[in-house]
Amino acid sequence: MNNKIKKTFSDRCFNLINTLIMLAIAFIMIYPVYYVIIASISNAEKLVSFKGILFRPLAPTLLAYEQAFKNPMLLRSYANTIFVVVVGTMVSMIFTILGAYVLSRNNARLVKPAMIMVTITMFFSGGMIPFYFAVRDLGLDGSLWALIFPSAINTFNLIIMKTAFMAVPSSLEESANIDGAGHFTILLRIILPVSKSVLAVIALYYAVARWNAWFGAMLFLEERESYPLQLILREILIQNDMSNVSEGVASAELGFISVTIKYAIIVIATVPILCVYPFVQKYFTKGVLIGSVKG
Structure with missing residues (x-):
């Protein structure tokens, strides 16, 4: 047939x-x-x-x-960016996982008021000046930690992960409770293993956001040795500062070579984060769909 x-x-x-x-x-x-x-x-x-x-x-x-890598700040800024991305993503994932787990517990106290407060932060903030003063008073001003802790949790990512945790069958948790498992055991051995797709997607969101971030560095960092890669890229592309990448180039050629140097800097700053996508692509669609289910 x-x-x-x-x-x-x-x-x-x-x-x-x-x-x-x-x-x-x-x-x-x-x-x-x-x-x-x-x-x-x-x-x-x-x-x-x-x-x-x-x-x-x-x-x-x-x-x-060749001219781009003559910039003495390029490798230094690369190291700063890698530190912010790796450590910052780890810190963000830990805080987001813990927050999402608490908010996903229906029997926990004050969950609904806490959820309302978390959601409000998506629409209202104290503004740039209070934010700057808060970071300064915490002693983070001038440090790379100012790019990590103040932005440790993204509300949208927290809600996605919270919704994904709520989708885990309650029977698994009930069985673990009967066996005497505590909250950390349930989180580490039950919820996280079945939420790998969401974890991979959220980690990618955090990593990309931290890799591309530059405004916080411009706001809190004064020493150029602490600049991340994106701030160096901004100097070259927007401020047209070619002083550190045009050594040995005749002034007559500088107007031409500066164009290709800018393209080279863009490639250097973009390719590493693009290489991450193939490793999490298989989790991307599934993770977004799981996290988008209304809970």
Whole structure:
């Protein structure tokens, strides 16, 4: 018996149009990244004079990367950013997991008032000046810890994780309670193992947010030795500060090479975090769907 479904002419037209639209969207999203990579390894003078859509590097060269890594602050800022991302993500995950577990306990005291207070922070805040004074009075001003603890918990991520924890079957917890398990045992051995997808997605959210953050560093850090990578990137792209990445370049060539150096800096600052996505992609859709179930 042939169970193959025959597609009508309208079905084929729909699939064709849908495919073309998806390809166009994919091109619009991918080409800017591709262009930056290709431009970063192109000859600066030829790139500036080139008109049209760039599909291949022009006279390939790594001069832009060589000049970029001459910046003495680049590797230092990389180390600062890695510290903030790794330690900050760990701190955020610990606080978010503990907060989500407490808020997911229906029999805990004051859960509803606490949830209301948490939700309010999504819409209202004290403002930048009180926030700055609070961080300063805590003694975190001028330290990388000022980029970690004040933003340790994101309310949206907390609610997603809380909803995911509530989706864990209560029978598992009841069995653990009968066996004498406490809250930490239930959290570590039951809830977390069955919530790996949500944990991976939330960890990715925190890591990407901390990797891209620059405003907090501009607000709290004064010494350039403590600057994260994104703040150095901001100096080069927005303030056009090429003083540390143009050594040995003639002034006549500086206007050309500065363009490719900017592209190279963007690649250097973007590629590492892009490499994280393939490792958590299999958890992404499942984690978001689990965390989005109304609890």
